[in-house]
Amino acid sequence: MLPVDTLDTALVTGASTGIGAAYADRLAARGHPLVLVARNREALDTLAARLSREHRVKVDVLPADLTSSAQRAEVERRLREDEAIGTLVNNAGASVAGGLAEARLDDVEAMIGLNVVAPTRLTGALLPRLLARGRGSIINIASALAIAPELSVGAYAATKSYLLTYTLSLHKEVNGRGVQVQAVLPGITRTAIWEHAGKDIDSFPEHMIMEVDEMVDAALAGYDMGELVTVPSLPDGEEWNGYDEARRRLFPELSRSQAADRYKSDIPEDA
Ligand SMILES: NC(=O)C1=CN([C@@H]2O[C@H](COP(=O)(O)OP(=O)(O)OC[C@H]3O[C@@H](n4cnc5c(N)ncnc54)[C@H](OP(=O)(O)O)[C@@H]3O)[C@@H](O)[C@H]2O)C=CC1
Numbered sequence: 001m002l003p004v005d006t007l008d009t010a011l012v013t014g015a016s017t018g019i020g021a022a023y024a025d026r027l028a029a030r031g032h033p034l035v036l037v038a039r040n041r042e043a044l045d046t047l048a049a050r051l052s053r054e055h056r057v058k059v060d061v062l063p064a065d066l067t068s069s070a071q072r073a074e075v076e077r078r079l080r081e082d083e084a085i086g087t088l089v090n091n092a093g094a095s096v097a098g099g100l101a102e103a104r105l106d107d108v109e110a111m112i113g114l115n116v117v118a119p120t121r122l123t124g125a126l127l128p129r130l131l132a133r134g135r136g137s138i139i140n141i142a143s144a145l146a147i148a149p150e151l152s153v154g155a156y157a158a159t160k161s162y163l164l165t166y167t168l169s170l171h172k173e174v175n176g177r178g179v180q181v182q183a184v185l186p187g188i189t190r191t192a193i194w195e196h197a198g199k200d201i202d203s204f205p206e207h208m209i210m211e212v213d214e215m216v217d218a219a220l221a222g223y224d225m226g227e228l229v230t231v232p233s234l235p236d237g238e239e240w241n242g243y244d245e246a247r248r249r250l251f252p253e254l255s256r257s258q259a260a261d262r263y264k265s266d267i268p269e270d271a
């Protein structure tokens with residue numbers, strides 16, 4: 001275990017409440033200084049005061065709307081320039097009410113800005129420095145819906161599939177260069193995200209709902225085990241490996257000079 005004063009600073013997005021606030025708490029308890037990002041400055045200040053008091057770590061707040069390119073640029077600048085930052089938790093996210101035909105398109109665009117563009121830009125801002133020094137971590141909070149879009153409506157699941165695929169690409173690029181990456185695929189977790197999207201979380205059976213602290217503790221246990229993808233509620237990790245292997249088995253078949261026979265006309269030429 002590293003002495004506490006050598007731990008990197010962790011920047012957590014969406015830290016004002018829910019999963020991000022729980023990450024901030026757990027990382028502070030591990031001794032990480034923090035930079036907390038979200039829009040609600042008051043909530044960030046309150047959390048920062050508590051965490052610095054309880055865990056004796058330095059906690060800065062950086063209020064920003066990550067859908068605003070000007071405000072997001074300040075966060076990118078901090079990631080680029082603050083040499084103490086070595087961990088990024090891309091957690092801020094939202095979903096919107098309604099299916100693909102009903103959702104307000106401006107809301108969908110804002111969701112893509114928050115769930116897709118922001119983590120991509122923040123990672124891109126930090127990554128060169130992490131690679132240069134050969135050390136650091138990037139944790140992306142995706143969703144179980146990334147592999148189960150049929151269980152939801154609208155474009156939200158697609159944003160989470162992006163984050164999962166992005167994490168796999170990131171891992172391929174940084175593997176062996178000292179940078180640890182992880183995609184977390186939570187199931188239904190009791191936070192305000194449901195209410196914000198106009199959904200009643202209690203409409204789901206109790207056995208499907210995880211409390212936020214349990215989810216984050218499991219995700220961090222997966223991180224400590226070096227998992228690339230963590231599904232906090234999946235009882236048998238081998239099931240994920242099987243799913244991943246089935247995907248990989250397709251690789252040699254995905255690009256060939258000839259179309260598959262089933263797509264060719266079966267009418268004989270001399271008929
Ligand atoms: N809860 C669940 O069931 C699941 C959640 N997830 C994912 O977990 C992540 C965290 O969600 P969760 O904690 O549940 O949701 P919450 O709604 O409880 O928290 C979302 C966080 O993101 C911040 N945020 C929202 N919009 C913006 C914005 N425009 N700019 C900056 N920060 C913003 C919010 O702070 P503020 O309002 O102060 O800006 C808040 O801190 C999300 O990526 C979500 O998709 C994945 C699977 C399941």
Ligand SMILES: N[C@@H](C=O)C(=O)O
Nearest residue numbers: 095143145187188193
């Ligand atoms: N529905 C989602 C959160 O809002 C999720 O399960 O990812």
